[in-house]
Amino acid sequence: MKKRIVSKWLYPVAIASLVMLSACGGGQQAQPSGGEQPAATGAESKEPIKVGAIFSLTGPNSPLGVPEKQAVELLVKEINGAGGVDGRPLEVVFEDDKSDNTEAVKAIKKLVSKEKVVAMLGSSGTGPSLGMAEFAAAEKLPLISMAAADQITNPVRAGIFKTPHTDVHGTKRVFKYLKEKGITKIAMLNDSNPYGSGWTTQLKKYAPEYGITVVAEEKYGTKDPSMSSQLTKIKGTDAQVLIVAGTNPGPATIVKEAKQLNLGIPIISSHGSANSKFLELVGDAGEGVLMVAGKLLVPDQIDANDPQAAIIKKFSEGYKAAYNELPDGFAGYGYDGLNLLVEGLKQAGGDASKLGEVLEKVKYVGVTGEFTFSADDHNGLTEDSMIMVEVKDGKFQILK
Amino acid sequence: MKQLLEKWGKGIGIYLALMIVFPFVMPDEYYRSVGIIIGLHAIVTIGLCLLMGLAGQISLGQAAFWGLGAYTSAVLTTKYGLSPFVGLVASAIVPGLFAFLLGRAIAGLQGYYLAMATLAFGYIVQIGITEWEPVTGGASGMISIPQVPFFGDSELSMYYLIWAIVTCVLVFSLNLMHSRVGRAFRAIHKSEIAATSMGVDVRKFKLNAFVVSGMFAGISGGLYAHYMGILDPQPFGLHESIKFLTMVVIGGMTSIWGALIGTVLIGFISEGLILLSEVIPGLQGDVDTIVFGGILVLIVMFMPEGLVPRIRSAYEKAQAKKAKETAAKTQSGERVERKAAT
Numbered sequence: 001m002k003k004r005i006v007s008k009w010l011y012p013v014a015i016a017s018l019v020m021l022s023a024c025g026g027g028q029q030a031q032p033s034g035g036e037q038p039a040a041t042g043a044e045s046k047e048p049i050k051v052g053a054i055f056s057l058t059g060p061n062s063p064l065g066v067p068e069k070q071a072v073e074l075l076v077k078e079i080n081g082a083g084g085v086d087g088r089p090l091e092v093v094f095e096d097d098k099s100d101n102t103e104a105v106k107a108i109k110k111l112v113s114k115e116k117v118v119a120m121l122g123s124s125g126t127g128p129s130l131g132m133a134e135f136a137a138a139e140k141l142p143l144i145s146m147a148a149a150d151q152i153t154n155p156v157r158a159g160i161f162k163t164p165h166t167d168v169h170g171t172k173r174v175f176k177y178l179k180e181k182g183i184t185k186i187a188m189l190n191d192s193n194p195y196g197s198g199w200t201t202q203l204k205k206y207a208p209e210y211g212i213t214v215v216a217e218e219k220y221g222t223k224d225p226s227m228s229s230q231l232t233k234i235k236g237t238d239a240q241v242l243i244v245a246g247t248n249p250g251p252a253t254i255v256k257e258a259k260q261l262n263l264g265i266p267i268i269s270s271h272g273s274a275n276s277k278f279l280e281l282v283g284d285a286g287e288g289v290l291m292v293a294g295k296l297l298v299p300d301q302i303d304a305n306d307p308q309a310a311i312i313k314k315f316s317e318g319y320k321a322a323y324n325e326l327p328d329g330f331a332g333y334g335y336d337g338l339n340l341l342v343e344g345l346k347q348a349g350g351d352a353s354k355l356g357e358v359l360e361k362v363k364y365v366g367v368t369g370e371f372t373f374s375a376d377d378h379n380g381l382t383e384d385s386m387i388m389v390e391v392k393d394g395k396f397q398i399l400k
Numbered sequence: 401m402k403q404l405l406e407k408w409g410k411g412i413g414i415y416l417a418l419m420i421v422f423p424f425v426m427p428d429e430y431y432r433s434v435g436i437i438i439g440l441h442a443i444v445t446i447g448l449c450l451l452m453g454l455a456g457q458i459s460l461g462q463a464a465f466w467g468l469g470a471y472t473s474a475v476l477t478t479k480y481g482l483s484p485f486v487g488l489v490a491s492a493i494v495p496g497l498f499a500f501l502l503g504r505a506i507a508g509l510q511g512y513y514l515a516m517a518t519l520a521f522g523y524i525v526q527i528g529i530t531e532w533e534p535v536t537g538g539a540s541g542m543i544s545i546p547q548v549p550f551f552g553d554s555e556l557s558m559y560y561l562i563w564a565i566v567t568c569v570l571v572f573s574l575n576l577m578h579s580r581v582g583r584a585f586r587a588i589h590k591s592e593i594a595a596t597s598m599g600v601d602v603r604k605f606k607l608n609a610f611v612v613s614g615m616f617a618g619i620s621g622g623l624y625a626h627y628m629g630i631l632d633p634q635p636f637g638l639h640e641s642i643k644f645l646t647m648v649v650i651g652g653m654t655s656i657w658g659a660l661i662g663t664v665l666i667g668f669i670s671e672g673l674i675l676l677s678e679v680i681p682g683l684q685g686d687v688d689t690i691v692f693g694g695i696l697v698l699i700v701m702f703m704p705e706g707l708v709p710r711i712r713s714a715y716e717k718a719q720a721k722k723a724k725e726t727a728a729k730t731q732s733g734e735r736v737e738r739k740a741a742t
Contacts, residue, residue, distance in 0.1 A: 058686055098686070101635060105628055106433055109555075113429035127632045130543050134629035149540055192530065194540040194632065 052111035054122035059099025068334030104128030118352030153378035159356035187216035187239035191246030199245035252281035336366035438667035447616025453653035455609035456589030461522030467636030469621025491622025499614025541632030652706025
């Protein structure tokens with residue numbers, strides 16, 4: 001009899017204690033990870049400047065968010081080692097949005113109300129970034145996003161900036177290359193997620209300007225295991241080149257299947273797939289694939305006279321030393337984001353309330369490109385900071 | 401009002417007190433936003449509870465109604481400049497209509513087939529929202545959806561707006577349960593054949609349950625859209641539907657309070673996990689999915705009726721036992737007295 005009572009009460013009690021346990025954690029503040037120790041330069045006596053950073057550390061966007069966080073952590077250490085910003089140490093409080101819009105909005109509210117951050121970085125994906133931007137714009141909190149979509153900074157909102165190349169830059173750079181080569185008929189096969197559909201819109205919009213016609217417009221689902229039916233359709237058209245926009249593994253699958261189907265036309269893949277993971281996934285089938293990307297993809301092939309050469313070299317060497325791998329474009333977006341914020345803070349004399357205005361005048365040479373922010377351009381990049389590369393012998397080779 | 405209090409006296413009193421006090425116990429904007437999200441989920445799960453627990457119909461597509469509501473209000477207010485209140489009314493009607501059509505089409509289905517049909521409906525809606533780009537903005541979604549102007553647009557006023565709606569939905573559902581309709585629902589749940597033979601129009605009642613649950617989900621969706629300010633199709637998939645299902649099952653399908661408590665519990669546990677992850681660094685990311693899955697398995701194995709009905713029956717048993725004991729005591733006491741007297 002006694003035993004039965006025990007078992008009857010065990011589960012409610014167990015669950016209740018679980019809840020209690022989790023409620024007990026309530027007193028704990030979010031731990032700032034990385035670089036919160038003030039440097040031994042007398043900066044510790046001053047109050048730190050608190051910046052929030054929300055990245056997608058888990059979920060489908062984690063291949064973007066993890067390198068972004070690593071780059072930011074590295075930079076925080078470096079900045080504090082050099083005496084901080086205006087003599088005050090920099091403190092970055094990280095949150096994970098799990099690649100989810102609601103979580104991102106909750107996280108930014110938490111950072112603002114609990115941590116009293118003065119500026120924000122993030123997030124990795126478009127949806128979470130847009131949600132955060134909505135809140136940040138209402139709160140007049142400066143935010144620099146690492147997501148690709150054009151609509152984050154178009155239309156321009158006070159205090160909202162972003163670092164990556166947009167689909168507009170990628171489209172223009174690819175079309176410039178096609179014009180040089182005299183190619184006029186293109187097919188496209190893009191992911192149906194926000195990134196891919198952004199590319200579809202821009203490719204269609206700018207094609208007439210460069211005298212290009214779109215002869216086939218296909219798309220695929222992010223998790224589709226095979227795109228051979230779309231490729232067969234494209235093979236039946238007179239397209240001279242296939243443009244693919246998506247994040248891995250989709251583009252890699254397309255490249256492999258195109259080889260099996262003997263598609264016979266060159267493939268140009270977007271900057272969303274331009275990283276070492278792509279090379280790993282395509283293997284031999286990748287030979288001859290063209291990509292449009294930022295210069296950071298080939299740090300050792302950048303011309304020494306390039307204004308970006310110095311910072312790319314410094315960042316890629318520092319990153320390699322810390323994490324034993326070369327940084328990809330996403331790490332670069334995070335690195336540039338924090339650098340821009342710090343540059344803005346320095347120019348504003350550490351006064352965060354002026355940051356939004358000051359950032360509009362900032363000029364800064366980053367690893368992604370040369371940023372020239374203005375009142376009506378909160379991305380500040382041009383398509384000229386992107387390069388075309390070819391996959392040769394399992395490596396990226398810059399096309400001159 | 402007096403009747404209300406008599407019917408579920410203590411329950412509703414405790415609920416109201418907790419609900420009103422919460423934002424002041426946690427005077428932190430962040431916990432208010434957590435409270436808002438929990439409230440939004442609660443509106444959906446109470447509707448789902450009516451459908452699942454009372455009428456015995458499973459729905460794996462509840463997030464689709466949620467999404468329909470969200471997009472209806474968002475499109476009307478952002479594209480056509482209507483007031484958010486008009487948008488919210490429409491966000492109840494449009495998913496209700498969809499639920500009506502879906503319900504009519506699949507009212508004859510049961511068990512697995514019903515689950516499959518609602519699952520498919522969920523996918524169709526999510527794909528439809530993604531593809532209908534001129535209206536919904538496609539995969540990139542919509543931005544700058546206006547706030548609901550309810551005594552300003554602070555976190556606190558939004559909290560009270562949402563929990564006021566939760567309260568309305570709750571009272572409506574509790575009332576429904578104690579009415580003829582509620583009894584008919586429960587009869588359908590036990591056995592459709594028996595219910596039919598007792599003169600219950602099974603088809604009509606099932607349809608009603610579908611429409612009501614769809615409308616609740618729609619209202620919650622509309623509020624979610626205005627609260628977030630942006631929308632994309634990602635949150636309205638199977639994952640969210642299953643999360644709603646988990647909340648209802650944990651709390652107890654057959655009880656409206658169960659749905660509410662299950663929702664609050666899941667909300668608190670995921671907040672607790674976030675706090676724990678700051679102490680234990682390994683506990684990051686999708687841990688909550690694993691924990692919820694584990695809890696669901698435990699509940700289904702050991703308490704298939706759910707938390708609230710189990711606690712309630714345990715409480716009632718304890719009361720009965722106590723009553724028995726006191727009765728026995730007084731009896732034996734009387735006997736002793738009688739003995740002493742003789």
